[in-house]
Amino acid sequence: SAGRHRRAVVVGGGFLGLEAAEGLRQRGMAVTLLHRSGHLLNRQLDRIGGQLLQQHMEERGVNIRTGTAPKALLGRSMVRAVQLDDETLVSTDLVLFATGITPATELARTAGLECDRGILVDGQLSTSDPAISALGECCQRGNTTFGLVEPGYQQAEVLAGVLNGNTPDAEYRPVDTPTRLKISGVPIFSCGQISPDGDTESVVWQDHEQNHYCRLLIRNQRLTGAVLLGDTRDGPWYSQRIQQQDDISRYRNFIAFGKNYCEAAA
Ligand SMILES: Cc1cc2nc3c(=O)[nH]c(=O)nc-3n(C[C@H](O)[C@H](O)[C@H](O)COP(=O)(O)OP(=O)(O)OC[C@H]3O[C@@H](n4cnc5c(N)ncnc54)[C@H](O)[C@@H]3O)c2cc1C
16 A cells, blocks of 8 residues: 555554554655653653654654544545544545554453453463463453563463473563664653652653663662663663662762663662
8 A cells, every 4th residue: 555655644653653653654655643641641641751652753754643542544545645633634545543452352251251351360370161261361350461472472371381280380570671663763761650650759861862762660769660672782681670679879970871870870
């Protein structure tokens, strides 16, 4: 389609929508990306991080509209325009939706399994029928459903141990899986909390020349979240501090400068 058409609208500013927008742009299309939330990648980035990414993508030629959603697709035999919720019309030849996944639970419901948004499972990945297990994007543990491969791998490991009897008491607990992405050439890492709340402190470091951005969230001298754009090399180290809930008071003043500075100060 990109070969035959000139204009595209991508709906959804999550990582798949952004990758699709960048891919279509590279194929020479005029791309408009619509995102319902106020900033891009709102599940992985804080507001400033999302705005920096938007600025980068706009400089590369993608037209981005946040805080808006399509209301209707207009056209007779094929789409000609997207009507936005503020009635604006965006002319287009192609529309691509990347608005998230919904677990297909129909088969499970028909079989009498308990479902909510996904197929409900316990810590051993067992459904409400103990002879049936579920894992990956179709399942729901507590309130959490899954959209990346890493939780699926962790679930598979737990379930394998339960089924082969090696670790029958193993339990899967959803953890904050770090997200590592490269969008439009920009490395991105995020883990844990992404925006401050009433009782978190933020340490923000930004290098405008190099387009590096780092926000670290701290509560009671423990790291609770990390958002990195540009230079993400220290992402796994921050992620470990978050998972292990290490006391960072000895190197708190160096935290934004990463592993080497913090270890030297500790
Ligand atoms: C374009 C794209 C890019 C992605 N990039 C990333 C990435 O970079 N990093 C990342 O972590 N995640 C990424 N994801 C998400 C990742 O692919 C999924 O989270 C992961 O594949 C989920 O694994 P799964 O086994 O639960 O489901 P799937 O991989 O979807 O596998 C489910 C399988 O079950 C089959 N199936 C469905 N219903 C039935 C049925 N009734 N009977 C028999 N078979 C059935 C399907 O055909 C499919 O083969 C991406 C997803 C997409 C779409």
